[in-house]
Amino acid sequence: MVIMFHCFSNRAPTGVLAMAWAVIEKIIVAVLxxxxxxxxxxxxxRSVFKKNSDGCICDGCPSSASCSKKK
Amino acid sequence: MNRVITIALAGNPNTGKTTIFNSMTGSHQKVGNYAGVTVEKREGRRKYKGYDFHIHDLPGVYSLTAYSMDEVVARDFIINEKPDVVIDVLDSTNIERNLYLCLQFQELNVPIVAALNLNDEAVSRGIQIDEKRLSEILRMPVIKTIGKNGAGVEALLDKAVEVFERKEKPDYEVSYGHELEGDIQVVIASLEKDGAFCARYPVRWCAVKLIEKDARAEELLESHAFADGVKAALKERVRRIEEHFGRDASTVVSEQRYGYIHGATAEAVTRRPVDKQTVTEKIDRVLMDRVLGFPLFLLILWLVFQTTFTLGAYPMGWIEMFFGGLSSVATAFIPEGILRSLVVDGVIAGVGGVSSFIPLIVLLFMFISILEDSGYMSRAAFIMDKFLHIFGLHGQSFLPMIVGVGCSVPAVMAARTLKNARDRIITVMVTPFMSCGAKLPVYVLLAGAFFPRYAGTVVLSMYVVGTLLALFSSLLFRKTVLRGESTPFVMELPPYRLPTVKGILWHVREKTFGYLKKAGLVLLPASMLIWAVTSFPKPALDVPKDVQMAQSYAGKIGKEMAPVLAPIGFDWKIGIAAITGFAAKEMVVSTMGVLYRVEAGPDRKSDSLREALRRDPAFSPLVAYVLMLFMLIVVPCFASLSVIYAEIGWRWLLFAVTYWTALAWLLCFIVFQTGRLLGF
Structure with missing residues (x-):
């Protein structure tokens, strides 16, 4: 709602909306x-102590698809 | 319910096992035109005519004598897991050497189906194999295949079903000649006294291996109820064989095997003399020339990097534009505050900074896969072999180093093919000096920003410096902590093969998805955290962004490190970026994206990261080069460290981490201070 307000009015929210938004954005940022x-x-x-679901220890590295399974 | 058939796909290195595995299972495992691509077994599945095939792709080995870890993996799988059928993939162009391993499978008395792969190449070289005759002589089914187009693969599966359903014990007859057979029978008789042992292990195979003085077979013998009796009989037989033949017993066994193979191929293989030079020979006359070989290798590498930069610059610009636009859209949609800052300065700046390098990654790995699949990489290893020998390594160590250009994790694992533990430790410790794909974005960013006209050459210099450091380090280790001579090794040179478009696309897709996956799963959350440590605590007063960042947690940590970083030319921001590379090397770029976008302010949102770096007074071409050097040498990423720990243990890991860190700082110090004195 605040984002829509900001988009359509092209100005920052004021009053109660501003206070509510200040709280909401802090919660969103904290959760993220x-x-x-x-x-x-x-x-x-997991990379130190556990295998991934496919047994590969380096998913995400550029050669992950060719990565062999941990013994 | 479908019946399950367990298949072991085995054979010599570089016979096309993984290509056949991919054809059978529809998976996209890495294949390469050089030996040792598979260092551990992989498993794939296929449903076919009411059967569930569980297919295991074993590492390529030349024999079942447990010299190296890959041979142990292949051998233990066949002995302990007892697959229903072993499909032995034979290189039709080199049938004699490949049958040597096949005979050892026969000794294990496992059901075998032989795949005469690369049949098209054999025909072009004038080699005709009568598979029916060969099948009769060797008493096993033989099927001709061409792995790259899948020809014969279904026939292989059909034959595997037939062998599986027959349920008969194989009836092989590997003859070692009248003299040796008598000795083998004596050892077999002494082994057969323990019924439980015979039920567990193939007796004839054990007898032959014991005569060959195989260490693993000797270990197995310890579990025999009458081990002392067997040892006495064995000692007597080995002494007799060595006296009679005048040679070591293992040599005699090996000669007899080759004698049997020679007899079999004389009946089933005909060779039409091909008087003209093969294409491979013609190309090798130039590329493997004693004088021209090395300069040509460097020229090919230089062309690869230069072409990558020239072609990649256009799509890189488009991606930068896209993220610039995304940043503007986010600024317009989200009210000013910490959420907007997180999205624009953290997520978009961090992930966008790294994502713009995707075209370069795609192009570089496309060229590398062309070089690998064509067979040139094996030649590169051969050319490097004489240099490696001078520095106490051999050509086999170059394979992990080549793999290291992609990623250090599989590269460290590829060192398992080395038979000698000392060679393996040295190779593992020097492999991270090969610049992995994750370091490339860092080089590209800095070289593009500070050496725009010579970016390709500067990046190539990192690969050259990395290789030289690997060589000097191995010499140093060989002369100090890991003394000893390098073991001899004969380099295998596969024929040149035209890379297939499908194969190259697989490689490129694999790298691109891997990179995108990392950008999404690692760099996105990490960019948010870096944004947090560079944005908090918030100052009480409204101060400029650079002052605010200097007072942030990151700024405080960076300033604590200043005494260590200043002598190598790094300010606190460069230091923080370099440290984040420990998590993943691309993080250096995303961290810089966050750090420099935060500083740039809203009026410069559309500027590229390169421009932001050029504007920073802390940076100069000298500092940029030193930072590239630092990233090249310093401790590899977290994932690599955990694999290195698994491979060489924590003591060597601790030694390696100390060595890498000290060498990185010392070399950067020398280069920076010398550069400064020279006025750069």
């Missing part, structure tokens, strides 16, 4: 950052 940190931490843990 926490999700990113948890996901990367989980990947790092």
């Amino acid at each position: 950052l926490m999700a990113s940190a948890s996901y990367l931490g989980w990947r790092a843990y």
Whole structure:
């Protein structure tokens, strides 16, 4: 709603909308950052201690499709 | 319900096993026109005529004598997993050498179907194989195949079903001649005293291997109930063989096998004399020339890089424009605040910075796959072989180094083909000096920004410096911590083959998807985190962005590192970017995207990252080159480290990490300080 307001009015929200938006965007950013940190931490843990679902230890590297399975 | 048939796809290196595996299973495993592409077994499935085929692609090996890890993998699979059928892929152009392994499979008494692959090449060289006659002599089905177009693959599956359904014990008869057969029978008789042992292992194979003094067979013998009796009989027989033939018993066994093969091929193979030079010989006369070979190799590499840069510049510009547009759209849609900053300065700047290099990755790997599939890479290894020998490595170490141009992870694993543990450790420690595909965006960004006219040459220099460092490091290790001579190795030179469009497209698709996957799964969340550490804590007063960033967490960490970074010419931002490369090398680019976009401000949103770097006073062509050197030498990414740990253990890993870090800093210090003194 705030984004639509911003797009159509081409100005920043004011009043209650501005206060609500300030809270909402902080929550969105916090959730995104926490999700990113948890996901990367989980990947790092898995690359050391666990295999991926396909048994490959390096998915995401440029040669992942040719990567052999961990013994 | 379908019946399951387990197939082991085995054979010598570079006979086209993986091509047949791909044809059978419809998968897209990497194939290459050089030996040792597969270092571990892979599994694929296929439903065919009411059967479920579980197909295992084993590493290519020359024999089943457990010298190297790939031979152990292949041999243990056949002995322990007991596949229903072994499909032995034979190179029809070199049938004698390939049958040597086939005979060893026969000794294991496993059901075999032989695939006479590369039959088209054999015909063009005047080699005609009578597969029916060969099948009668060797007492196993023989099918002609051409892996690259799938010819004969279904016939192979049909024959595998037939062998599986027959349920009969194979009836092979590998003859070692009257003299040796008597000795083998004596050893067999002593082994047969333990019924449980005979049920577990093929007795004839054990007897022959024991006469060959095979270490693994000797280990197996320890589990025999009457091991001492067998050892006594064996000792007596080996002594007799060596006295009678005047040679080592293992040599005698090997000669007898070749004698049997010679007899079989004399009956089933005819060779029409081909008086004209083959295409391979004609090309090799130029490319393998003693004087011209090495300069031509360098020229080919230079052309690859220069063409990649010239052609790749156009689509790179389009992608930069796209992300510039995306940035403007996001700015228009999202109200000013931290969310807009996260999306524009974190996500779009970080991921966009890396994504613009996709065309270069596609082009470079397209050229590399053409060189690999054509057979030139094996020649490159041969040309490098004499240099490698001087530095205590041999040509076989060059294969992992070639693979390292793609990614260090499979490259480190490819070092398993080395038989000597010392050679393997050295190769693993020097392979990361080969610039992997992930380092390429860093080179391209910096070379494009600071050496626009000579970008291709500058990037090529990184590959040359990397190779030289690998050579000097191996010499250093060989003279100090890993003393010893390199083991002899004969380089295999496959014939030149015209790369197929399908094969090249597979390679390119694999690299591109891998790169995109990494951009989405690693670089996107990482860019958000980097944005956070460069944006927080927020200053109380409204200060310029560069001041705010210097006061951020990243700025504080960077300033702590300043005493170490300043002597090599890095300011805190370059230092932070370099450190993030530990997670993944492309991260350096996405981190710079975040750091420099944050600083550039909203009025410069459409500028490329290269322009932003050029404007930074901390950067100069000298600093850019030193940063490239640092990225080349310093510790490889996290994924590579975990594989290196698995391959050589934590002690050597710790040694390697210390060595890489110290060498990176020292070399960068020398180059930067010398460059500064010379006025660069």
